[in-house]
Amino acid sequence: MPDRGGDRTMERMADQTTPQDPTTQHPDPDTQSAEQIAHPGHTDDMDQQPDHGEESYRGSGRLEGRRALITGGDSGIGRAVAIAFAREGADVAISYLPEEEDDARETLAWVEKAGRRGLALPGDIRDEELARSLPGRVVEAFGGLDVLVNNAAYQMAQSGGLADITTEQLDRVLKTNVYAMFWITQAALPHLDKGASIINTSSIQAFHPSPPLLDYASTKAAIYNFSKGLAQQLAADGIRVNAVCPGPIWTPLIPATMNAEKVEQFGADTPLGRAGQPAELAPAYVFLASQESSYVTGDRIMVTGGRS
Template identity: 55%
Template sequence: MTKDKYEKIDENVKPQTQDQQPGVEAEMSPLPIYDDEMYKGSGKLAGKKALITGGDSGIGRAVAVAFAKEGADVAIAYLSPEEDVDADKTVELIEKYGGKAFAKRIDISEEENCETLVEAVVEQFGGLDVLVNNAGKQFPQQSLLDISGDQLRETFETNFFGLFYLTRAALPHLKEGSSIVNTSSVTAYNGSPGLLDYSATKGAITAFTRSLALNLADQKIRVNAVAPGPIWTPLIPATFDAQTVKKHGDNTPMKRRGEPAENAPAYVFLASNDSSYMTGQTIHVDGGDFVGS
């Protein structure tokens, strides 16, 4: 049986770590696949204005590229150092595919920063149609006793509070036909013994997605989520030890990790009119890791 291109990339992953979150994509080996050359845009997001948090790298970058291919203008928010080669590259990619790009370095865990971010995007683009809440952190601990109050707060402040604050700030600018897409995780469904606080934030995101979908249904604003499994993003070497990184994704039914580009079409689908009769739902992109309702 011939292996697909993603399996071949997976075989070449070397043991590696990075010493800061959210990690640097440019330092990964091999580089994640963020632009699937087989994916051709067809104007599904033509004229749309999108904001993606954690958009400089990983899944966020892949979504930004796919959105630009589909005709959207794309703003990315990121937390990396001020001289961020990842953010610069993502802006270059958005513009390469014809979209207007805007990047802002900002910490969305601060409530006032979320207001500032949305105002900046609306000023740049003249509106906002699609919000992708994708930014996240994770800090593995083998015991609940090892999770400090500071770690718990940092994880929730970025993964959930930031999502909540940003969605609230964006809502006055959204209108009928707008879409919110949240990044949940397979850990919200399968659990994770080493990521207790992280998986709890993703469970909160899933519940929030369902509840907000019901709350906004009358306004015809759809709210959905994507729950990725083990995906080759900077967060992986920035989180785990080298040997865990090497084996990441091996225990899925498909026996490999996924690539960011394999997630992007799900976000396009949920952001576009293709999913016009879907709200409160979650798409699982996880190599078969979770099979259930």
């Protein structure tokens, strides 16, 4: 459950008001545990816990009264976005795999601590019927849907490259990362009014694919292309569509899908010399969900530690 230590929270929040050295603001790869964990990965299993903004993100009402659905909202980037959205005034629904229930409950506890409604939507979004049901369930619970964040993703690194990517793995990657995005977005469109925002999590992998992640990188390129194309389709309806493209971000997915050597050096090749934290991505999603980005559609925000 959330740490309610008020003094430590205020101390971390105060730190956010003064400039910090971005190369040392968060741990570098040498302090990360290279120990692998079982997929899909749970936050509590990580020796080096990610920062989701639990003690640092401060809202200012930028999403007051809005209703959001975040896929893959139980941990990592999804948790950071859920916390930020709630503190900005939004009600938040999260979808997640049933085996990630503990992480999901932790995320929802932070949403509710912010004084907003939270909604748990467990299930595997590779199931088309379940995926298509999610927007309607949010509308039923919250009375509407204003922000859709397609964030859920699956990856599994293969050191042998293309030859080691099985049909089973390819099917899982495509259905989780691309098919579900199509299904959920299609089902959401009838519920979205003018001013709504769709935000899709792409990746630097869309532009600079890593050989061990060829299938995953291909889906991230598809997500970026989907975002640009859909933005053109929906512009006349007053619905904006954008993408966030993270670089190496420290989440449970990393030690759950990469070998120990890769984990140990994760993020070291960025100009800032470290992996990013989920909390460092959340403001990009808040901006794209808010009215402040009213003239931004079909675009991307890169959060990559300096990798171009």
